[in-house]
Amino acid sequence: KQEVTQIPAALSVPEGENLVLNCSFTDSAIYNLQWFRQDPGKGLTSLLLIQSSQREQTSGRLNASLDKSSGRSTLYIAASQPGDSATYLCAATSGSRLTFGEGTQLTVNP
Amino acid sequence: NAGVMQNPRHLVRRRGQEARLRCSPMKGHSHVYWYRQLPEEGLKFMVYLQKENIIDESGMPKERFSAEFPKEGPSILRIQQVVRGDSAAYFCASSPRAGDDEQYFGPGTRLTVT
Numbered sequence: 001k002q003e004v005t006q007i008p009a010a011l012s013v014p015e016g017e018n019l020v021l022n023c024s025f026t027d028s029a030i031y032n033l034q035w036f037r038q039d040p041g042k043g044l045t046s047l048l049l050i051q052s053s054q055r056e057q058t059s060g061r062l063n064a065s066l067d068k069s070s071g072r073s074t075l076y077i078a079a080s081q082p083g084d085s086a087t088y089l090c091a092a093t094s095g096s097r098l099t100f101g102e103g104t105q106l107t108v109n110p
Numbered sequence: 111n112a113g114v115m116q117n118p119r120h121l122v123r124r125r126g127q128e129a130r131l132r133c134s135p136m137k138g139h140s141h142v143y144w145y146r147q148l149p150e151e152g153l154k155f156m157v158y159l160q161k162e163n164i165i166d167e168s169g170m171p172k173e174r175f176s177a178e179f180p181k182e183g184p185s186i187l188r189i190q191q192v193v194r195g196d197s198a199a200y201f202c203a204s205s206p207r208a209g210d211d212e213q214y215f216g217p218g219t220r221l222t223v224t
Binding site for chain 1: 143145151152153154155158165166169201203208212213214215216217218220
């Protein structure tokens with residue numbers, strides 16, 4: 001059974017800092033790994049998807065890496081902004097389902 | 111291409127009533143997934159459907175919950191005789207191909223049971 005863990009559970013940083021969010025998964029037989037953003041009371045916004053054959057994906061100030069052998073993924077956010085404040089979720093795809101972590105609640109202070 | 115649509119966005123039901131949540135997948139997508147997010151908890155997989163078929167319902171509660179995806183029309187998640195513990199956000203996702211493809215999420219339906 002796939003289990004996904006995210007560390008830290010919460011993070012508060014001043015504006016402009018570079019930061020890293022961590023995600024680990026127990027079953028390395030994944031098809032892909034997705035990072036999402038969720039604002040309070042809102043739906044999910046897909047940020048990045050890394051296929052199992054890829055090592056990383058980049059979009060703007062975001063960079064996600066994947067190491068299947070160690071069961072880890074990281075989301076790097078450069079030059080953080082207050083608008084980045086949200087909960088960030090990682091999800092591993094195994095078979096027909098996504099298994100989500102509990103999320104990292106990020107607060108970027110102006 | 112419109113995204114995944116869910117309605118209603120908010121639904122209030124009294125204990126014992128039925129709740130029907132609807133999901134229209136993106137155009138060209140024939141695979142639908144339902145997830146539930148209980149308060150202060152992560153999202154959990156419930157069920158995976160293709161047109162007219164339930165492929166994987168291993169995440170569905172054994173009683174009161176059912177899902178369908180008919181040949182025509184939206185996918186429906188049905189909760190009979192709702193209880194307070196059913197209060198949650200229910201998200202639908204769709205994909206164009208088999209279960210290992212990227213899933214696109216709808217805005218969710220927030221169910222409140224009073």
